[in-house]
Amino acid sequence: MGHRLKLIPPQYVKPFVKRGKNDRNDAEAISEAASRPNMRTVPVKTVDEQAATIVVKHREMLVGQRTQAVNALRGHAAEFGIVAAKDCGNVEALVCVLTSQPAIPDGARAMFAQKGRHVAELDQKIRAIDRQLLEQHKANPVSQRLAAIPGVGPITGIIMALSVNPANFESGRHFAAWLGLTPREHSTGGRHRLGRIRKAGNERLRQLLVVGAMAVVRYAKPGSKSANAWLLQLLERRPHKIAAIALANKIARIIWAIMARGEAYRRQPAAA
Template sequence: MQKFARIGVDLAKNYFQVHALSAEGEPAVKRKLTRSKMREFFANTDPSQIGMEACGSAHYWARELAAMGHKVVLIAPSYTKPYVKRGKNDAVDAEAICEAMSRPDMRFVPIKSAEQQAALALHKARELLVKQQTMSVNALRGHLAEFGVVVAKGVGRVEELLAEAEDTSLPAALKATVKVLAQTLDGIEKAINALDKEIAGLHSQSETSRLLDGVPGIGKLIASMITASVPDPGAFKSARDFAAWLGLTPRQNSSGGKQTLGGITKQGNRHMRKLLVLSATSLLRRAGQHKGGLAEWIVALRLKKPARLVTVALANKLARTIWAIMKTGECFRTELYTRC
């Protein structure tokens, strides 16, 4: 059995580069492994600390290697880049990973379970279908507008648009195009509904997701996605760290003791941040119909700041509330936001 102090692994589709150190200051063992030899190599290695970048298939390999008794850590790719000495190849990347994982202040990505990754696959598939739905509706609207068939905007107006197209004498080729797009939209809508049912089922089985559903503006969709995306809220030191991870905190450009803040960083999960901003937008529109600490905070801030700035600030507050609920297991205090 081989024994190593730590091992850096650069992942790929078919070939994996290994950079292993038996001890500090000792020459490294460098290996290029095929997929079939990956398990064999680590099965013949004593339990070691293994580092990988949090990229495609990383969570899968983390679970597989952890099952063999190894301690696996995942590192954000941006955190390993400073340790790349020169050039860019798999061996250099593996060495950089091995060096980065040894830093005492390094931050690691929590490993997701197979169930959490499957739940995220549902959300990503739904997001893709929604984009395809928007593209198809825009194409249908654009083609018919060339022939004077125009209705109000919105996915809910598609039926009205198709009815207008039926009542209008259009060329046969255009009618064939409209028919194909209508069938495509029908199939996409059914697929989205099927995914929504699966997501609702997962939501009902998760206690954490049900707790998050009680937060104003956070429904089953957002609650389920956040629960699957954040396997360990303890990975964040505070609620602000969680909001910063989502890119909802101001970007700093400070120097010489002078603090300079700009717009939000827009780091992290773009889709999750978008959903939180949409939730905040909805709350902002209905804040006057509610009472409580949160409603009063929204109304007071709206009197001083532009609506868009208040929306982002509210999304930040929602993110912090979500982290606190996930961390403590408490329910949202309904007295903070109740209907008048």
């Protein structure tokens, strides 16, 4: 019938809603928002694209459940005066300590053991999905090109390849902004003030890039393969966390360029 489907984010429609919540006001706001020529829309995914992202979304859910369970375990341990490190790799040792403390009641020790088994089961499920993603990575040429970028491994590469359509973004800068890796701007009267990053968009994709960037920053030394002159100079002027965010922004732009143009990653010469 000549109609074109548009998906508009709810936060962009909200400013057009009048007082009172009813279907008429909602429909009027949607119609007004859809008529705007510069209104941003969400790309409509095909059935194949939706099916490809199911594994990624399921992994995100399991990682979130594991983080929640580990935080709960650490919180309960602190109630008994036992402080644990902020790392999922220390859960097994923490559970051994908690279950062997005679001062802790039997009921609490049983719950600690059950919580430890729950975290172990989640770890096993996440590893199984990672193996599945690695198999997809080996068969995906885009993911293989992305994995050549310092800070982007096979898991991040295949997740990006399955979750991101480069045609939805005008440039790498737009893609980095969509991930929330650009600073907030409070500029007026010719004064430019930049704040913290926006943290908008897909939180899990942004987290993958930031974690990868932190790994590169951690081992950035003159002569290393992952460090270049730009990063080393930035580390001389800025703290490690700020440098990692800037590097994650740069990695996001490189990812978009590789996916949009079909090129291979060209490694920059290491700083002497």
